[in-house]
């Protein structure tokens with residue numbers, strides 16, 4: 001294995017001076033094993049959300065470039081599907097080793113393009129890496145079933161790859177979510193065309209370089225860039241058999257419908273509004289620490305952020321302590337020492353979050369902690385920063401409750417009973433994650449049984465399952481019915497073929513050959 005750092009691999013060919021006067025580069029496409037400068041006239045500038053410095057510009061790939069990606073993926077599938085399972089496993093083992101070695105450079109790229117803190121960015125890579133590690137068990141995961149069904153007759157199933165698969169990723173986990181997609185697709189014998197978010201494609205580019213380095217053959221993994229035109233291509237291109245999407249509601253529904261109408265298998269994870277229920281018997285320090293991290297960490301830009309707090313009975317008296325904790329969080333650039341949360345992704349996202357905070361105030365909520373216009377170090381004055389914000393007295397009818405805010409804003413509702421809390425959660429349109437904090441096993445069991453949400457934490461604020469399980473958001477947080485990673489992920493990336501075989505020792509005549517075979 002070569003162990004050249006991805007940082008030193010020359011993937012940044014065309015240099016130019018951005019508005020900040022700093023040398024920058026164009027993000028390249030990776031098509032048929034080549035790193036390509038797009039011929040497009042249509043570029044998307046990518047700014048560091050903490051400083052507004054231009055980091056790179058991302059191409060809206062041309063139709064010809066996209067067609068070439070699909071052509072090469074289709075061609076590569078012919079040989080990749082026949083590559084032995086142990087060879088594919090070997091490549092994945094090497095890939096996971098290289099990702100582990102390159103975690104810091106990948107995390108630095110995430111901080112620069114996405115804004116989250118360095119520690120959080122390493123968590124982003126690590127949670128994706130765990131999926132690659134699990135995919136290394138692919139020989140076991142692909143085992144089929146077999147049964148001798150009659151005299152001299154066996155039926156057995158084989159899990160076969162689909163062909164060319166595609167992935168469309170969001171901005172908030174630029175390493176983890178691409179790693180939910182292409183490694184398992186490849187392990188199952190598919191080829192893959194990945195479109196990272198145009199807002200932070202750097203981590204995916206670095207991961208593709210590692211894949212190239214460890215021997216993923218040309219065309220087996222392609223990286224294309226862009227916005228809607230690229231997405232429409234992936235939804236319409238006949239050679240693409242499946243689409244994996246993670247992102248917002250409107251886009252997810254659109255992709256699910258358009259892809260499905262074109263006969264593709266689509267898995268789509270959408271938005272969320274995750275509620276944490278705090279019973280008064282809970283361990284107070286633990287609960288408050290956990291909600292502080294889960295509501296404000298990553299500036300609230302996690303689909304599993306615990307963005308809604310339901311305080312049951314006397315636990316509402318904990319609010320002043322919560323405010324004290326939130327006030328202490330350090331809002332600054334993600335590489336700064338002690339940074340707790342960085343900026344949100346764009347000035348537009350910042351304006352939207354601020355507007356939702358104001359809507360809460362206008363609709364009668366109390367702004368217990370206002371994070372608008374936080375104090376940040378001089379060099380970050382232009383960044384998209386919002387500090388931790390807490391709204392209390394929130395009602396389910398308010399916009400700040402109904403909409404996914406996707407910023408460091410915690411909305412708090414107060415109720416008297418667990419039943420009331422359950423009713424609120426089950427009425428919410430989303431079903432991604434939820435958590436209960438309590439010392440009562442009976443209350444936790446009741447919550448687990450009665451809550452209609454796909455991922456439940458008991459004294460655990462962000463219950464994202466490890467990859468021996470699957471990511472199982474439900475209701476409005478998902479379209480399609482096959483989950484990401486784990487056994488469900490293998491089901492998504494494969495289709496069964498079932499063979500019934502008869503091998504007779506002697507040549508005998510079958511008296512009932514004209515009837516429906518009953519295989520008795």
Ligand code: NAD
Pocket residue numbers: 168169170171172173195196197198226227228231232246247248249251252254269270271272302303404406432471473477
């Ligand atoms: P987004 O929907 O804006 O973008 C996701 C992808 O869709 C990107 O690759 C983007 O290029 C593409 N896209 C954007 N606009 C499009 C359009 N009009 N037509 C076609 N394609 C388009 O999402 P985002 O803002 O990048 O990500 C944040 C959202 O993702 C949040 O809602 C969050 O909850 C959700 N999310 C969900 C999960 C989950 O597992 N449920 C995980 C992470 C993020």
